[in-house]
Amino acid sequence: MTKTLLDRRSLLSLGLGAGTALALPGLAAANTERTFKILMLTFRGETEVERGFRDLLDTAGLKTEIVTRDARRDIANLPSMIADLDTLKPDLIYTWGTPLTLGVVGPYDSQDPKFIRNIPVVFALVAAPVQARIAPSFASSGRNVTGAVHVVPTDVQMKAMQSYMEFSTVGILYSTGEQNSVAIVREVETFCKSIGAKVIARPFNTDANGRPVADGVEEMVTQLRADKADWLYLLPDTFLGTIYDRVTPTALAAGLPTFGAAELAIREGGALVGLVSRYYSVGQLAGTKAVDILSHGTPPSRIPIETLKRFSLIINMRIAKSLGIYPPIAMLNYAELVTG
Numbered sequence: 001m002t003k004t005l006l007d008r009r010s011l012l013s014l015g016l017g018a019g020t021a022l023a024l025p026g027l028a029a030a031n032t033e034r035t036f037k038i039l040m041l042t043f044r045g046e047t048e049v050e051r052g053f054r055d056l057l058d059t060a061g062l063k064t065e066i067v068t069r070d071a072r073r074d075i076a077n078l079p080s081m082i083a084d085l086d087t088l089k090p091d092l093i094y095t096w097g098t099p100l101t102l103g104v105v106g107p108y109d110s111q112d113p114k115f116i117r118n119i120p121v122v123f124a125l126v127a128a129p130v131q132a133r134i135a136p137s138f139a140s141s142g143r144n145v146t147g148a149v150h151v152v153p154t155d156v157q158m159k160a161m162q163s164y165m166e167f168s169t170v171g172i173l174y175s176t177g178e179q180n181s182v183a184i185v186r187e188v189e190t191f192c193k194s195i196g197a198k199v200i201a202r203p204f205n206t207d208a209n210g211r212p213v214a215d216g217v218e219e220m221v222t223q224l225r226a227d228k229a230d231w232l233y234l235l236p237d238t239f240l241g242t243i244y245d246r247v248t249p250t251a252l253a254a255g256l257p258t259f260g261a262a263e264l265a266i267r268e269g270g271a272l273v274g275l276v277s278r279y280y281s282v283g284q285l286a287g288t289k290a291v292d293i294l295s296h297g298t299p300p301s302r303i304p305i306e307t308l309k310r311f312s313l314i315i316n317m318r319i320a321k322s323l324g325i326y327p328p329i330a331m332l333n334y335a336e337l338v339t340g
Helices: 008-013 048-059 075-081 098-105 153-164 179-195 217-228 243-254 264-266 279-294 315-325 330-333
Strands: 038-042 064-069 092-096 121-126 145-149 171-174 198-203 231-234 258-260 273-276 312-318 337-340
Touching: 008 075, 008 258, 038 098, 048 064, 048 092, 048 121, 048 279, 075 098, 092 098, 092 279, 098 121, 098 145, 098 179, 098 312, 121 258, 121 264, 145 279, 153 198, 153 231, 153 258, 153 273, 171 179, 171 217, 179 198, 179 217, 217 243, 243 264, 243 315, 264 273, 264 312, 273 330, 312 315
Parallel strands: 038 064, 038 092, 092 121, 121 145, 171 198, 171 231, 231 258, 258 273, 312 337
Antiparallel strands: 273 312
């Protein structure tokens, strides 16, 4: 297996480390003559992403009325959340995650009239907008949507994982219905092939409507460890994020270390370590795009989709102690340590 570890200098050269401040572009004076109505569509209640989004709008001096509707972790609730758009008449729609964003705007090459084309949409927490066909490129969606991507490039995550502890086999659980998840599984497979490692990817079980369910997930995690997985990679899968409380305790009991692609996986999900974009900063980045649309009248098609330029390596020392798998000493110089 080829050794491709990242030392501290390599990590920092890629914008990694403890620093997390978002370098926001200079905000031109906002249009304060009117109040803009924003429909905020969340998937699992409001998070740090939405707090960052709201704070950015306030900092920019933008007057807003934000109407919040939550899917309660079920994409089937989306139609009722947007059924009254003709009456509500929002100036902008904010969406959280890939399923909600696709449910609102659809694939860029779809002609289905049910998708919204006449209202600007700004998304956050979409892992792979091109692979999910939300946009043909990061440079331009070519239509009424733009947004902020929260995931660190997959190969960089894999190198950080390998720097913590070398591996020969990576286990993954994912939703086959989430195109970004499928795409990231392929990226992990490509990276692992390049270093002579193996990937064991297991899709979640689904119900009669094809939606993922948690049935059997504990057995799947246990089997991954039995199949000699060295790590369980918690990719940015919307459904997976709702069942961390079933996945990570099982992994811990099996002695299987977990690496998270999203901040939530470490802070609330019980993962050992992760290389992430801060949720709050992702919300701020999405907020700058909303300001550009509402205050400056820039069409979403002219606003590039972006990711943050700095990432954070977060280590849960309680999990490290429980597993007896501690980070390399040098990593402690730049990682954030969570002890609670």
